[in-house]
Amino acid sequence: MTIEEREKELLAEFELFEDWMDKYSYIIELGKELPLIDEKYKTEQYLISGCQSRVWLHAEFKDGKVIYTADSDAIITKGIVSLLIRVLSDAPPKAIIDASLGFVDQIGLTRHLSPTRSNGLTSMIKQMKMYAVAFEMKKEI
Numbered sequence: 001m002t003i004e005e006r007e008k009e010l011l012a013e014f015e016l017f018e019d020w021m022d023k024y025s026y027i028i029e030l031g032k033e034l035p036l037i038d039e040k041y042k043t044e045q046y047l048i049s050g051c052q053s054r055v056w057l058h059a060e061f062k063d064g065k066v067i068y069t070a071d072s073d074a075i076i077t078k079g080i081v082s083l084l085i086r087v088l089s090d091a092p093p094k095a096i097i098d099a100s101l102g103f104v105d106q107i108g109l110t111r112h113l114s115p116t117r118s119n120g121l122t123s124m125i126k127q128m129k130m131y132a133v134a135f136e137m138k139k140e141i
Contacts, residue, residue: 003095006087007103014107023107024076030086031079037069050123052116053077057124059131065090066132077117080109081124088128096132101125 001009017023037046041058048055053074060067068089072078087103088096104110104125110118 003087003091003099007101010083010087010103011106020108020112023112027079027083028075029079030082031072031075031077034071034078034082034085035069037071041069042071048120048123048127051077051120052114053120055081055120055124057081057127057131059128059135061093061135061138064092066093066096066135068128068131077120080117080121083109084124084128088132093132093136097129097136099129 014023014026017026037056037058042056046056046058048057051072053072055070055072055077057068057070059069066089068085070078070081070085072081083104084101087101088099091099104121110121113121
């Protein structure tokens with residue numbers, strides 16, 4: 001499944017909810033389903049700066065694709081990072097680099113987050129794309 005197809009799938013799921021409280025609940029549920037990051041990656045090195053809460057993100061390059069794992073000490077943030085992982089993980093680095101991630105705005109996430117959480121979302125996306133850039137560059141060497 002491509003990144004675009006995953007985005008469309010998420011958009012369809014979010015269309016089922018009319019109220020933002022229901023959307024928040026769904027994001028929290030998605031966070032609870034996030035596969036746990038290996039404890040060895042819950043260190044300062046893997047913390048995303050710019051987030052209000054603590055978010056650890058790890059990426060590995062396997063069979064030509066980037067695989068992300070993450071965790072957070074805040075349930076809503078864990079849900080947000082799970083959305084990003086669902087869309088971006090298991091994709092080639094170039095596809096991640098080029099991804100517009102329009103679903104974030106289309107589901108209304110940026111409009112309904114506090115400024116600090118919105119900054120955190122931007123930091124998560126930036127870090128995920130930076131991992132993809134690093135893997136793409138390494139691939140070309």
